[in-house]
Amino acid sequence: MPAGSLRILQVLRAPVGGLFRHVADLTRELSSREHQVGIVVDTLANDAQTEDILKALEAHAALGIHRFPMPRLFGKGDLTTPFAVARLARQLDIDVIHGHGAKGGFYARLALYGRIRAKAFYTPHGGVLHYPASAYSGRLFHRIERALMGKTSAILFESAYAERTYSALIGHPSCRTAIVHNGLRPEEFEPVAAPSDAADFVFVGELRSLKGIFPLVEALATLPEARLVMAGDGPDRPALEARIDELGLSQRVRLVGSRPARHVFAMGRCVIVPSLAESLPYIVLEAAAAQLPVIATNVGGIPEIFGPAAPRLVPPGDAVALAGAMQGFLDGRAQANADMRQLLARVEAGFSLRHMADSIETLYRAA
Known part of the structure; x- marks a missing residue:
């Protein structure tokens, strides 16, 4: 591995939409800079189209594409997948684990309870921000967010609006934050x-x-x-x-x-x-x-x-x-x-x- 390169694990649920487009572009660009990248996605939402999309990324994902169950709301996978991600991070000797969206962000930071050496980053991409505090699911997601703050090296917001919304719903982050706008090829x-x-x-x-x-x-x-x-x-x-x-x-x-x-x-x-x-x-x-x-x-x-x-x-x-x-x-x-x-x-x-x-x-x- 070239000196100075990082071993990075990108974690997200469904490989569709703007969130996946962001992860795919970031993976290709980091790979071109000689970093080693792996991707973790859901096994529950895959179809022929998503498999084709992921296959196109294989050449840029030197650490592989890995699949674990990630239920959209709450389910059995929420109890097993964080441990699986932690084991994978240890096996791959990961430096950076970056969660995208609500579920990807949860798993990336919960994995650190498995005593891995990686630093955890999180980009909400809307995700948890779409759950209102008036709903039980929203209050639960927000409570989990606050509990995971101590495991987070930095939260990357794709807009100043997302940062303001996060602070209003969950509280001002105690970890480092940055606004990183999406970019085009x-x-x-x-x-x-x-x-x-x-x-x-x-x-x-x-x-x-x-x-x-x-x-x-x-x-x-x-x-x-x-x-x-x-x-x-x-x-x-x-x-x-x-x-x-x-x-x-x-x-x-x-x-x-x-x-x-x-x-x-x-x-x-x-x-x-x-x-x-x-x-x-x-x-x-x-x-x-x-x-x-x-x-x-x-x-x-x-x-x-x-x-x-x-x-x-x-x-x-x-x-x-x-x-x-x-x-x-x-x-x-x-x-x-x-x-x-x-x-x-x-x-x-x-x-x-x-x-x-x-x-x-x-x-x-x-x-």
Whole structure:
């Protein structure tokens, strides 16, 4: 092993979504810097698609990809998996164990009770922050978080919003903290060109109410002839299809299923992110890097991406305001392109994979 390289174990539950995208990018980048990386994921949620995704990472995971049961809420795996992770960390002589999301964060820090020498890091990625203190599950998760603080070398928040929310729900961390924004790979800054028959707007995300899909189609209903492509799948797809029919939008809304974001960007001229809650969504960064205008809601860490342009963000759940922003794009393409250039410059300057990995690597070495 090269001098100065670290042996790192990344722990997460399900290899899907923005959390996994973050772990996959970080794994590839750390591997390119001659660190040895292993990955721990759930055995309970795997299917053919997730196996293909993990297989593509094998070449960058020199310490292997390991699977243990990680129930979404509470289950038998919560009693056995922390011990299994501790044994694995000892066998692999791990320096750094980094948990991602609520369950990954729990297991990474609980493993230290197995008297391993590794330092534990934790990135919430929303995770435990989505559980309200008014719910029993939320109070339980928050209590566990407070109990594990003493085992944590540092908590890495992907946004200042996540740090504020964590402090409000759980208390100000007693361990070291850092804000490390998500970052994009260099090739993601290549522009995506839309064909002449492209739709006016595109949405990419999970089809569930939290993503603002219902205010989105309600806003579209007030814009004559505007067309929308929606990519993704999720539990609220049947209800969404019913609402589209009810609004008479079947000829103007196209549901294309789950597809890579850049493929979908080529189907439209403006990306809509109408979420009711977020932390620091990759889709906003990806759309800006692809050089498409972005209309987004003022939630979570999205204002941190927009910076000085944050005042033009739309209130969440407000179909009228969303329709106004969409009409503004249709009526003012020159201004929309100027806004896009401003956002692109901000994302290029502060949201690169290299910057993200530099910050995380520095924290690892400091511990």
